[in-house]
């Protein structure tokens with residue numbers, strides 16, 4: 214089969230790779246229906262995370278099960294499935310508490326930007342749709358593998374409740390879907406911190422009510438202005454830089470919560486600032502497995518359409534162009550079809 218491999222910063226190649234096979238008795242092999250490029254893939258693509266050897270890329274996936282190992286009981290060949298970027302058993306204490314990305318047996322799922330994929334712990338990791346979906350639903354179902362589940366987790370972690378004022382820091386795909394999530398949870402007002410016009414438009418479509426283009430101290434001041442000097446009740450931090458994290462904490466009202474899902478790069482929070490802010494923090498790699506059943510229902514019943522976040526669709530063979538477009542901010546998120 215063919216798949217994408219990152220050789221060095223900026224160097225993604227689509228090439229012949231070994232066909233995935235069942236290795237452990239709990240594995241499944243799926244044929245990819247759609248995959249995509251994640252904002253977090255860009256950390257390696259840009260050389261911010263070191264690339265030490267050629268590495269298969271991609272961790273967002275959905276598709277048809279082709280084969281399962283002998284211990285797999287709930288997942289069957291022919292089912293259309295979606296899974297998280299971390300495989301999890303869904304039975305250990307951390308999974309039962311809803312934090313499957315901290316599973317005691319977790320394994321990263323890598324190499325999803327390919328024609329086929331091995332998924333470990335298939336019973337715990339994969340969730341099947343009621344039947345194979347219409348093609349038009351596939352992009353939205355794919356987002357549940359990471360980006361939509363991550364935006365949803367940001368809103369859950371920030372304790373969004375009906376009527377709240379929610380501030381979203383970051384207008385990438387996760388931030389935009391964090392806005393969709395907050396809207397779905399009944400937020401009364403959603404402030405989108407965004408400087409880019411096409412993203413502002415999508416933000417408004419997804420439920421944002423106010424746009425703040427300023428950043429840093431000016432951005433915080435603007436959020437305070439919009440909230441009568443109080444700050445937002447809940448803040449979703451969807452970037453992961455020191456600046457965005459500071460902006461998130463300072464724009465939250467005392468007693469409010471920040472849900473942070475941007476992978477931190479260079480973030481250091483002074484303890485004293487945190488202490489006197491009265492702000493609660495909860496973040497981490499989103500346990501998207503927890504939300505899959507509920508989010509699949511919402512997509513299946515056409516109540517949410519997170520697939521709108523894909524503004525570029527390419528054949529999988531052009532995966533390198535997909536990275537380039539996102540790196541140069543010409544695309545919000547690239548959908549790849551084998």
Ligand SMILES: [Zn+2]
Nearest residue numbers: 305308316317
């Ligand atoms: Zn577990």
